[in-house]
């Protein structure tokens with residue numbers, strides 16, 4: 001909008017409320033991270049910006065129907081699935097993905113009824129050693145008083161207060177020098193006054209010259225791990241631990257003395273030990289490992305897989321000729337965000353830009369990167385769209401050099417949405433939800449008490465679904 005002075009931007013969001021993983025991923029005890037939402041207020045205040053919440057692209061609105069009304073479509077729909085371990089027992093009761101659990105404690109409507117079984121036993125195992133794994137570990141071991149007043153969902157406060165979990169094991173398939181969590185997140189877990197820490201012998205993973213020989217980031221991480229928490233798990237019943245070089249192999253239910261399976265709830269997780277590949281530099285972040293024959297089993301009353309999120313193709317992508325790379329889980333692009341397809345290229349081996357189609361964020365890059373990197377990525381793609389526009393290259397509806405777009409945007413699509421009885425939520429309506437959440441939060445001493453159900457959200461916006469079609473039309477027209 002800054003660079004193309006007459007550009008109008010319509011932002012579609014499938015939920016009534018905005019902010020994606022900033023609202024539903026970032027941990028509730030990291031409120032400072034959510035400040036990036038404030039930057040958005042200025043953008044949203046522009047008369048050239050329309051927020052259209054509660055409208056799922058691909059389902060409520062077909063991409064093919066959207067195309068005639070726009071010059072460009074930018075896909076920024078993130079990663080709404082997660083990677084599977086593909087091991088026996090993965091679907092047993094008591095096994096959750098970190099994505100579900102994170103969505104649950106953050107009040108995502110899709111996961112508000114998860115009811116994770118935190119009271120079946122004392123031991124949680126988390127597979128994966130990224131920052132999401134540490135978020136899950138922290139929520140499980142943090143003193144509840146650290147969380148109560150945050151925007152954590154109230155159902156999570158209630159369940160965590162009944163939680164019996166005392167030990168959390170965070171398991172990686174490679175070593176401590178290959179883990180992808182960052183130093184700030186590890187340090188946080190070391191600072192709870194009553195939470196112990198233990199780890200496998202770390203020295204065996206470090207260079208013989210000691211950790212001083214490591215590159216800066218790895219060195220700082222090693223120092224924090226070496227220092228530990230000052231509390232051993234023996235001093236205290238509650239604690240967390242890191243285990244390395246273990247690849248998930250199978251999840252088991254309880255067995256009796258005759259080795260017969262009893263019940264259908266997770267009781268342990270079996271790992272296959274790994275070793276560094278013969279050609280790997282074990283001190284390098286990229287060191288590869290291979291499986292050994294040896295297995296090791298961890299007791300677990302609950303298991304979380306935290307091995308990465310995954311993007312999926314939006315329904316109807318192919319109607320616009322947009323390919324999807326299932327292996328990388330991204331929309332193929334030229335790194336700047338221009339969507340590329342072999343069918344748009346000059347020949348079979350070279351892909352060209354599909355006019356007017358762009359991607360950004362996790363669906364462009366894959367499911368890694370913090371908010372700052374995602375924002376930088378967004379600025380690059382915005383620059384590229386503006387640059388392409390100013391260079392007069394073909395856009396979505398360029399036909400023989402003429403722009404045949406209706407230029408109507410949302411105005412050309414509103415009726416299709418309303419005819420389905422779907423209530424779109426605009427920015428003012430979101431602000432009413434926001435205000436209501438803050439107000440009711442204040443009443444119980446929280447920064448925000450989120451609505452965890454889309455009907456509650458719409459009701460707070462004054463757009464309850466029981467409204468008749470005339471009222472919906474009137475609301476859509478007036479606000």
Ligand SMILES: Cc1cc2nc3c(=O)[nH]c(=O)nc-3n(C[C@H](O)[C@H](O)[C@H](O)COP(=O)(O)OP(=O)(O)OC[C@H]3O[C@@H](n4cnc5c(N)ncnc54)[C@H](O)[C@@H]3O)c2cc1C
Nearest residue numbers: 013014020021025026056057077078361362369370371374
């Ligand atoms: C658990 C977790 C914790 C994190 N914590 C931090 C942190 O503390 N600090 C940090 O810097 N980074 C953190 N990150 C990373 C950060 O959240 C991401 O870098 C960033 O949110 C990615 O942005 P995105 O726009 O690609 O995706 P998202 O934030 O997921 O946004 C995608 C949006 O698209 C919507 N959508 C999906 N499908 C459709 C559809 N069909 N129609 C309409 N809308 C649709 C979704 O509802 C969502 O709102 C965390 C990530 C996770 C998973």
Ligand SMILES: NC(=O)c1ccc[n+]([C@@H]2O[C@H](COP(=O)([O-])OP(=O)(O)OC[C@H]3O[C@@H](n4cnc5c(N)ncnc54)[C@H](OP(=O)(O)O)[C@@H]3O)[C@@H](O)[C@H]2O)c1
Nearest residue numbers: 128129130131132133173174180306307308309368369370
């Ligand atoms: N506080 C924060 O700043 C914060 C909080 C949360 C998330 N984030 C960001 O969000 C992004 C996503 O985080 P993430 O934790 O989901 O992803 P991630 O950083 O990619 O970590 C995924 C972990 O899963 C492991 N893994 C992958 N496949 C596996 C398999 N089949 N078996 C066993 N282990 C497997 C990986 O090990 P290998 O390395 O061996 O593949 C890695 O340890 C990251 O960029 C992260 O920094 C940031």
